[in-house]
Amino acid sequence: MVSKNCDVIIVGAGAAGLTLAARLAEGGKSVSILEAGPERKLGDLVSSQIWARKLKWSEPAVSESGNHKIGHAFNAGTGTGGSALHHYGVWLRMHEGDFSLSSDHGVGLDWPLNYEELAPYYDQVQAEIGLSGDSVKERWRPQGAPYPMPPLPLFAQSRVLAKGFAKTGRHTSPLPLAINSEPYQGRPACHYDGWCDSGCSIGALGNPLAVWLPRALAAGALLEHNARVSRVIRDANNTQRVESVEYLQDGERKTMQADRIIVAAFAVQSVRILLSSATEQHSAPGNHSDKLGRYLMTHPAGTIFGLFDEETYPHQGVTAGQLLSHDDYDEKDAAGGFGSSQWMIGHAIKPHDLLGYGTNRPDIFGAELEPWLKRASRHLGNMTVVCEDIPLPENRITLSDRLDRDGIAHAHAHHDLEPSAAARCTQRMSEGADILRAAGASEVWAGPRIGQHHMGGAVMGSNPEESVTDAFGRVHDTDNLYVAGPALFPSSGAVNPTFTITALASRQADHILSIN
Template identity: 25%
Template sequence: MKIDLKAFDRAELGPYDLCIVGGGVAGLTLAWALRDSGLGICVLETGGERPEPETARLSRGDITGYPYFPLDMARARALGGSSHLWDYEVAPGVCRIRLRPLDPIDFERREAVPFSGWPFGYETLAPYYRRAQAFFGLEDRPYTAEAWASDAERPLLSEGSAVLRTALFQFGDPARFYRDYGPALLADPNVTVCLHAHALELLTNETGEVVEGVRVARPDRTEVIVRARCVVLAAGGLENARLLLLSNRVCPNGLGNAYDRVGRFFMEHLHFLSGLFMPADRALIPQLGFYRLHARLGTWIMGKLALQEDVVRREGLLNYCVALWSTDRLALPRRNNPLLWGGFEALRVLREAIRHRTWPEDLPRQLFRLVRDMPRLVPWATTRLLALKGKTTATTRAPVAFVLHHMTEQAPDPESRVRLSRRRDVFGQPRLELHWRIGRQDVESLQRAQHLVAQELARLGWGSVQEEEFRRIPPDGITGGFHHMGTTRMHASPREGVVDPDARVHGVKNLYVAGSSVFPTAGFANPTLTIVALTLRLADHLRTRLT
């Protein structure tokens, strides 16, 4: 059942058995899994059925650490959440999302990785990973390269290697969340989906041990109280922590934050172009089709090189993979991402203000950033225009080498964090402030992994890698992957984490968290399949507890 708070005048909703704060991937998965449980379920979505500019502005925040993408670009506030942003085009007009489970080593406590270790192992999530496949229209097929190999395309580079393995990624359909599950739940009489319902605060009893409801704002800034006997935060890797911090009427530091853990341990997947693989014989290049995007057995897949798990353990490294991007130039890659420039964000804010005929936020600051970055914005824009023009006239040349695109996990760092900003949103609440840190261990592990890959490819006779030395830490050009993880991390002890192994917030009897914010470590796999698997596990727990 659909309720749009834009046209809803009651002051209270409920009581429900379960209130899910957030209608993104985690929230819709949970509601979908429990829709036939007999529970009264309410989903609160801050946006509408499709992304809207005025709602997107609620995601703006401040960046104080290593440069990061504008926060309103990295998140989508609409039914279906970030699935609206997943636009990896596998064929003209066909978009998919890259999927892979975490590796068994990602769940282990590793002496070389501080704060590592999940409270359960891979085997606990394995059945939920299999169930999660269906949410993306995929069959239950293993993520082993051998299961997808053919005579024409096989994981050639890692065959016979004790150092390298080929990590397999499957590509699923992201539109199912906003095209199928969202509309179906809007029409389901057992589920109430509230649109334009902006959660402001969790209301608790006088001891802070029980959540009694959620204070929600309508777009016109009037409020509604939603009552429920159980609440799940599924608002995303950043917003989950923000809501806990904002809920500070009874607990001054926020809910689940007795030991100052909420918002800490923010992690991303480091993306970095570095190095050039030059095959010893160019006749090898057409044989490496397994490492490019291709369709096999009705599914789009891609192989990437990774290190064997025992090598990662022995070397004390962070988990890591590398994609091979074919190039027709024997030149090291350029690292130039304007999304990290303040001037680029200023240009985007000003353009949006002109388009919607509104006054731009903090105009003097935007103009200052635009003028400051003009010396690099103009050459970048000129280069882009010339490149686009060249694509229409130039003939495609045969590839001669492969640029190495590295993706690695980060070591959990309590000083990499989100907190409440001094600046406020349209509802008068503190916005998010992100302080992202990239540590020496992150960079040195990446560099060592790159060297091991280069060494093994040479030993096997496949070719040589032109490696780069990093003259500074972090080196220029490292970016994230729009993956927000770790800010409400899972741990059996409230001194080390925010939620327990069942994803229940420490110290609060009926409050849970769903999503990547509970990850203690992140591996190198995109987080979405693990988000859905964890949410299905939570659904089973709540079905037992609430029914």
């Protein structure tokens, strides 16, 4: 006889997990959350790019291969809040066409839902978390409720860069952000100090610690830290049902049972947990047609830098940037490559760290360096293009032969960028250099192409033979096991995923609450 500990177990205390925890606990469910990493509080988030590295994924390491690696350690997080604790707060809706990639273009996959079905959840979540933006100036924005707050102010850098977009016939709008431009629901307005990547300690950025965690705990959800889930276990008497999760905590192997189990451990670790749950009798949950782990995606992205005669003071503002351009977003088939793309314009930037301007000019060293850094600290402009990745079955998460000290297999992530997606990124970066020159830059250079955000691996779909979960994230060959978070995405679009992750989680919560 198996005893039940709670109604719902959620694996992972990131954006998806804590949104679900808040919604389900407020809906009357008893909820337990198991988080692999340590407890983090807003007061722990010191303003330092060096200390910020503690928020990123560490061990067990994820090995990587392919011509466009996903950058797991940089993009993933660990501890309360997960990767959303160090996210920059760019909250954009996916466009209508992002949901029908296969039907419209014959590549990749379709979503099992369309924009109209998700739109009410975008509206609901944006009212709860508080978004700042200008829905009228976003001429490309899908229909939806106006933003509850006005946009953040523009600083010198974005005013300079906007001239380049205007001179080349392009449009810009304020970047929509989950950052308060004014006090909102008890949280203060932003200080515009550029410390978003270190985790916003004042709660102006709507990270899970500021918004969802307090609600979940107030509604009675229980959260355990340093509880690393190794696998889920099927009911021996009903293999359609998953009865418990096994996890490691304080050197002990423990199990916890519930009516429903939701794996919301970001893309790679969610898949690792499911793959590790295969037994001699049964394939891993959701892997009945060998689709688990496949269609791993990361947005190809690159930053363009320029030096201007005008003073830009690039330390001012927020890490995400100040302006947005989606002019070409819906022209996935446009000449030069394939896929959507967007510009995030005018990032607040530091001199060091992986994305810093000093780090991105390795050709300058010795006595020339400090005078150059001083000039850049007053005259630099920068902006990032984010492009669409095409979901490919060959891009996949698998279990590594390497085991950690507890005998759990590490994950391996393989990712190649499809040539037409790579061409689109190269094309846009070249255009970006032209835009900066049009804005008056005397010197322009590009950072490396990197992988931003992780999506796919446990994709949702209408056909159980072609996907891992249904449209509500329920794993096809189970009755009560769910996946939440970016692992569900069948395609990537070219927008930052946190808004869609949270809207999907909100929709999943309504669905679960509707089941007796």
